[in-house]
Amino acid sequence: MGTHSHHHDYNFNERYEFAGKAKMFSIIAVVLGVAAVAIGLLSGDHVTVERTYANLLLMGYYFTCVCAAGTFFVALQYVTQSAWSAGLVRIPQAMAGVLPIASLILLVIVGLGLTTHNLYHHWHADGLTDPNNANYDPIIAGKSAYLNVPFFLIRQVVFMGLYSIFAVIFAKLSYKEDLEGGLASYKKSFKLSAIFLVIFGFTTPIWSFDTIMSLEAHWFSTMFGWYNFAAMWVSGICCITIIVVVLKKAGYMNWVNENHLHDLGKLMFGFSIFWTYVWFAQFMLIWYSNIPEETVYFYKRWEPEYKPWFWLSIIINFVAPLLLLVDRDAKRKQNVMLFVAILLLAGHWLDYYIMIMPGTVAEHRGFGIIEIGTALGFLGLFVFLVMNKLSKQALVPKNHPFLDESLHHQI
């Protein structure tokens, strides 16, 4: 609450114009990405093809996760009836709007990886579940009631389909609110958000078990789902922050000020600590109990091949935000927030890299044209699709019931 004696003159019909350099560079990045993936897939070398698939999975999953985090952000604001975010909620909404496309891309990558045996071959190969076959694997056979191709693909479609449907509905209701005003859209969104959060909370761990953890199907960890959720949420917040700062630097969104940035900074800081908490909880229990079938996961990531990256991930994703964002003033400065957000996005790329690569290409891992090209391609795609989506509507939901509170937000 505050006093409303001062008047504002913001233009709530302001729209982002997606053109010029931003558009050109994002298209160039997509083209470079497609070229890098084509070089990898057409190389004819089995190891390079598998490495390309692993990278496609990494970036496809990352891309979908960030868009899903946008949907989660929107739903969370409705359920908590948050006011502070009303002025910037169009950004996560635009990210959510891209979720159907991101989901389709990930589905194609997962499907092709599965059928060409470049991904998930640990549990999807001939004779793994047949006791008379030389390839018989009793552990995989024991899991096959759950981990089989049809059920796996059904889960992928159902989970990502559900998230996408909710994402589209939230956006539709918000656009309707712009035209009609009133509380009808908000109340409906509130109810749907509550349902969405329950579904999302129960299914994202399973989704990450399927998409990432099943690459090494012998190993399992119940912490893995929350660990992935934390990574998803932090990187989603980082994307929102980057878009806010870039738009503000370009002269848009005058109503978003350092107070809103401060709140984004708190989320970024808090959930980086949460990421570490879950990461460490998973690590410490496995380290302490020292059971071979569990330690194998960290053994692979502790070998000389991955050890420097293992430590670098902790430094970027935990130590850096802890030291850089602990100060109140740091969270209120555009450039500091921009730097930390970009650093954390790179850090969570590395985080996913360490999750995926040891279980797929192992010692054939690399960091070269395929890794950089794929990452660049998906970055370009993200920028192109999200900014294009953002440009289609006004930058603020002008009839949002809490917009006035958001404008007076002060912490």
Next chain:
Amino acid sequence: MSNTKYILGSFADPDDMMHGIDKLQANNISIYDCFTPMPIHGIEAKLGVRPSRLPIAAFCFGALGTTLGFSLLYYTMVYDWPMNIGGKPSFAMPNFVPVTFEVTILLCALGMVATFFFRNHLFPGRTPRVMDLRATDDRFILAVDAKENADHALIDSLLKEAGAVEVKYNDRKYVSYE
């Protein structure tokens, strides 16, 4: 000279109180403090209140917690009675983390609450300091030090101009000590 120590402007509306602050400041009259039944955004900046030093207390209590938690573990697990758990060395850092972390959080949180209560005279056994009882209910109070600002008639008229429903001349600082 009168015995008035503080002049209190009592407002029924926060906007009026904000006008009152503007008027007093425009006439170079220093405001001792203001009391409101609800938080008013931006008032600290307007009054020039320095940022709270509570985070410093939080850091000190947290550091104390880290030291105590770590010392407790070191004394019990390494020095006093080393045990072989799963073949791990007695001084194994990863299993020191959870307890140290929790004790840090515990002392930090409790220390902050205690510091806050102590500073605001809300600690059990301390009489609360209240300059106007209705500031905890439905009035917005502006307090001006009567000794520092001599022109009481001007203060009175400025407060009333801004919309004060009542102006009080208090001989004592805190009414809650009776």
